[in-house]
Amino acid sequence: MIEIRDLTKAYGERRVVDGLTFRVAAGRVTGFLGPNGAGKSTTLRMALGLDRPTSGTALVDGLPYARLTEPLRRVGALLDAQAVHGGRTAAGHLSWIAASHRLPARRVDEVLALVGLSDAAGRRIRTFSLGMRQRLGIAAALLGDPAALLLDEPVNGLDAEGIRWIRTLLRRLADEGRAVLVSSHLMAEMARTADHLVVIGRGRLLADTSTADFLAENGRRRVRVRAVDPAGLAALLAEAHPEAVPLGDGAWDVPDADPGELGALAASRRVVLIELSVTHDSLEEAFMRMTADAVEYRAVTA
Amino acid sequence: MSATTFPLRAEWAKFTTLRSLWTTPLLAVALSAGITAVVQFSYGKTDTSLTEDPMEGVFYGLNFGQVAVVCLGILLVGQEYASGTLATSLAAVPDRVRFFRGKLLLGAGLGLAVGVLSVAGQLAATEASVGLDLSAPGTARALAAGMLYHPLLLVLCLSLTTVLRNQTAALGLLSPMVFLGTTALSAIPGVRDVAQFLPDRAGLYAMRLHDAPDVHYGHTTGLLLAAAWTALAVAAGLRTLRRRDA
Numbered sequence: 001m002i003e004i005r006d007l008t009k010a011y012g013e014r015r016v017v018d019g020l021t022f023r024v025a026a027g028r029v030t031g032f033l034g035p036n037g038a039g040k041s042t043t044l045r046m047a048l049g050l051d052r053p054t055s056g057t058a059l060v061d062g063l064p065y066a067r068l069t070e071p072l073r074r075v076g077a078l079l080d081a082q083a084v085h086g087g088r089t090a091a092g093h094l095s096w097i098a099a100s101h102r103l104p105a106r107r108v109d110e111v112l113a114l115v116g117l118s119d120a121a122g123r124r125i126r127t128f129s130l131g132m133r134q135r136l137g138i139a140a141a142l143l144g145d146p147a148a149l150l151l152d153e154p155v156n157g158l159d160a161e162g163i164r165w166i167r168t169l170l171r172r173l174a175d176e177g178r179a180v181l182v183s184s185h186l187m188a189e190m191a192r193t194a195d196h197l198v199v200i201g202r203g204r205l206l207a208d209t210s211t212a213d214f215l216a217e218n219g220r221r222r223v224r225v226r227a228v229d230p231a232g233l234a235a236l237l238a239e240a241h242p243e244a245v246p247l248g249d250g251a252w253d254v255p256d257a258d259p260g261e262l263g264a265l266a267a268s269r270r271v272v273l274i275e276l277s278v279t280h281d282s283l284e285e286a287f288m289r290m291t292a293d294a295v296e297y298r299a300v301t302a
Numbered sequence: 303m304s305a306t307t308f309p310l311r312a313e314w315a316k317f318t319t320l321r322s323l324w325t326t327p328l329l330a331v332a333l334s335a336g337i338t339a340v341v342q343f344s345y346g347k348t349d350t351s352l353t354e355d356p357m358e359g360v361f362y363g364l365n366f367g368q369v370a371v372v373c374l375g376i377l378l379v380g381q382e383y384a385s386g387t388l389a390t391s392l393a394a395v396p397d398r399v400r401f402f403r404g405k406l407l408l409g410a411g412l413g414l415a416v417g418v419l420s421v422a423g424q425l426a427a428t429e430a431s432v433g434l435d436l437s438a439p440g441t442a443r444a445l446a447a448g449m450l451y452h453p454l455l456l457v458l459c460l461s462l463t464t465v466l467r468n469q470t471a472a473l474g475l476l477s478p479m480v481f482l483g484t485t486a487l488s489a490i491p492g493v494r495d496v497a498q499f500l501p502d503r504a505g506l507y508a509m510r511l512h513d514a515p516d517v518h519y520g521h522t523t524g525l526l527l528a529a530a531w532t533a534l535a536v537a538a539g540l541r542t543l544r545r546r547d548a
Contacts, residue, residue, distance in 0.1 A: 049396045050389055051547040066396040069306045077393055083386025085320060092319030100312035100394035140390065 007056035009042050016042045018203035024181045029174045031194030032183040035291050039203035040183040044150050048077055072101050072144030078137040078151045086126030090136055111139040130157030148179040167193050187287035201291040218286030223259050226251040226275035236269050309395045309404025326374040327416045334367030335423025346432035357444045357511045360428045367420050371452055375459025380469025388548055398543045409460045413453030421448045440511045447508035447525045458532045464539035501531035
């Protein structure tokens with residue numbers, strides 16, 4: 001299990017990670033979400049002992065990463081799939097990582113097979129696509145058969161088949177009892193993959209919740225309603241739901257309404273409805289709403 | 303303590319899986335021995351600058367071979383910064399003292415191997431062409447210094463690259479310093495008094511047979527001077543590695 005406790009990283013006055021606390025539990029996929037520049041990568045780098053926290057701690061099974069005896073057996077990490085030497089072959093790259101822990105050579109073949117790169121084992125990495133590099137990075141993370149995985153944006157550069165593959169893989173790794181943390185800036189993707197969500201913005205914790213709860217709270221329900229007599233409906237909504245928004249074709253969008261109540265209300269006023277449907281906010285919208293104040297770089301709309 | 307990681311094994315595997323790394327020491331030996339052979343066979347008996355101090359002729363190729371040694375020292379660390387593999391390396395061996403020790407051991411080992419082989423090659427070429435009196439006073443010392451100069455120079459460059467944390471900067475700083483700078487500086491009378499204390503000048507002086515009147519230290523002290531520079535660089539490299547974020 002990985003435990004982040006009151007973790008802070010400051011560069012001068014700028015706090016990239018600001019008092020972050022959460023845990024990555026075994027047996028589930030935790031999605032680590034935030035807009036670009038939210039501090040996800042810095043958090044992962046501190047968890048791996050690469051960057052020193054300004055304050056706070058990041059512990060793996062109760063110990064700082066640097067004090068683990070065989071770190072690659074505890075934590076497998078993919079930080080940047082491009083951070084490989086293009087002159088090495090895929091097998092060569094994995095073999096030096098394996099050598100650091102005296103892992104058997106067959107382990108290199110095993111993880112290459114696991115990520116579907118067996119045929120490319122002898123090819124130089126510089127000929128690899130980004131998708132292949134992501135697979136190689138995941139292979140490297142799995143080398144030590146670790147109890148926990150930290151993957152930074154592993155979906156980047158993968159095609160549809162690759163994304164489905166990684167979704168299945170993450171599920172399986174969690175089902176095997178591992179703690180899996182996957183960072184992403186894509187809300188919808190994470191909602192499909194993760195059991196639990198940790199959302200940060202500007203280095204601060206915005207949400208730490210199960211995916212189901214997050215969907216229930218943030219996938220805001222809206223009712224779309226249309227009537228035979230648009231004027232009658234407009235009058236009714238003006239009175240009961242002033243927040244309703246006309247959609248142009250005589251239909252109205254009513255946020256946070258209950259379809260049953262709305263239908264009953266229309267019936268009591270003898271307004272004949274020809275459409276009454278429930279939609280949910282897209283998760284991407286919920287995510288943007290949540291992180292709206294925490295987005296670091298935003299284009300200004302003139 | 304992460305006592306169950308194997309940094310030297312990892313470093314050796316990194317070295318053997320990258321062609322640009324493992325070809326460099328071979329190039330160093332080939333350059334040193336090859337150029338000495340060409341020069342000795344062509345001018346060894348006629349050029350007085352080569353016969354005046356016989357070691358000048360023996361180690362003629364070393365001036366070129368050391369270029370590859372400097373490059374190897376820079377590459378062993380610099381390619382990790384340039385490619386970004388340092389994060390993976392430190393994730394595998396998080397104890398930075400152990401990590402650096404692995405780098406130093408590999409660097410010193412490779413340097414010594416290059417030193418022994420290239421001195422042997424240069425010696426053989428000299429024996430076969432102009433011949434060399436091995437019993438002459440100072441010869442054994444000069445040859446030993448020639449061998450030891452390689453690991454010292456390699457570890458110096460490796461450590462300074464660790465301080466600079468940048469392969470390009472290291473190449474830009476070290477190559478002109480070792481191959482142009484100190485030679486050029488030594489040509490300026492006033493500066494020469496100071497430049498002779500630089501690591502490569504001191505190390506190369508330890509390989510000479512005869513005393514130079516304007517050098518303020520002895521041959522053995524020259525080698526110790528070079529070693530002191532290397533020790534200083536190692537300390538600075540370790541300090542950088544321990545203090546800075548990777």
